[in-house]
Amino acid sequence: MSITRPHLGLGILLMLLAMLSFASMDAISKALARALPIPQIMWVRYAIFTALALLMLHRLGITRVARSARPALQATRALVAVIENSVFVLAFTYLPLADVHAIAAASPLIVIALSVALLGEHVGMRRWFAVAVGFIGVLLIVRPGFEAIGPGHLVALAGALLWAAYQLLVRMVSQHDHSDTTWLWTAVIGLVLTTFIGPFYWTWPDARGWGLLLAIALMGSAAHLALINALARAEASALQPFGYTMLMWAAVIGYLAFGDVPDRWTVAGAGLILASGLYAWHRERVRAGAAKGVVASSE
Secondary structure (H helix, E strand, O other), rough: OOOOOOOHHHHHHHHHHHHHHHHHHHHHHHOOOOOOOOHHHHHHHHHHHHHHHHHHHHHHHHHHHOOOHHHHHHHHHHHHHHHHHHHHHHHOOOHHHHHHHHHHHHHHHHHHHHHHHHOOOOOOHHHHHHHHHHHHHHHHOOEOOOOOOOOOHHHHHHHHHHHHHHHHHHHHHHHOOOOOHHHHHHHHHHHHHHOOOOOOHHHOOOOOHHHHHHHHHHHHHHHHHHHHHHHHOOHHHHHHHHHHHHHHHHHHHHHHHOOOOOHHHHHHHHHHHHHHHHHHHHHHHHHHHHHHHHHHHHH
């Protein structure tokens, strides 16, 4: 099965769609978590996700699509996705949407740090400086020393780390498998894992609850499909700035749906994280341009 060809414009469009879908899904998760257990939410979400994936990919041949060149890597990536999604839903029960996403916005900087250990990439001092500034932004949001760090902050930080790891794993697996394969594995592995827990926390939803469960499953399916295809069509470093639009969407949706208004510390911290992330992206583009120049001059 051939890997998708690079296409930056389409990758950017898919990334923007993914961020809007993720932010919408998170808002629904926050509303659902007030009435239903998180394991049940995740189980129903992955059940609908799997049914949708099987329906859409049936014409391509499920056996053919499911064949992975790196099954262990796919399974690990899908496992991280389940844990990361559950952690963020838990964080939404403690903190406003914008606060959680402000902390999660540090994940591209975590990707830079993890890429050294996991992918063997070289990171210069300037990009390490950007990571340090982004960490200061996170500290402004959680404000250690000014007030007690609540469990929600720690859960959100764990979610940011897992989200960064997930993006790295998607980037790694996209070099070996088609995006349809990755999407299918995300759904099926998620369903298998949540089936071991979800039924034991079952609470019958009302009509509104079923509607929200369906909506979160559709939003999640669309978000993962768009993200996987975006990373398959463009470099992760090129897409990084557009990932920050999720912070904007979270602030808008959080205000409209829950009346949440970020305080000045959250806004200041998010600003530092955004600035450092964009600078890191800029340095990545400069480095990539210089490398191409060296190659071209040697030819």
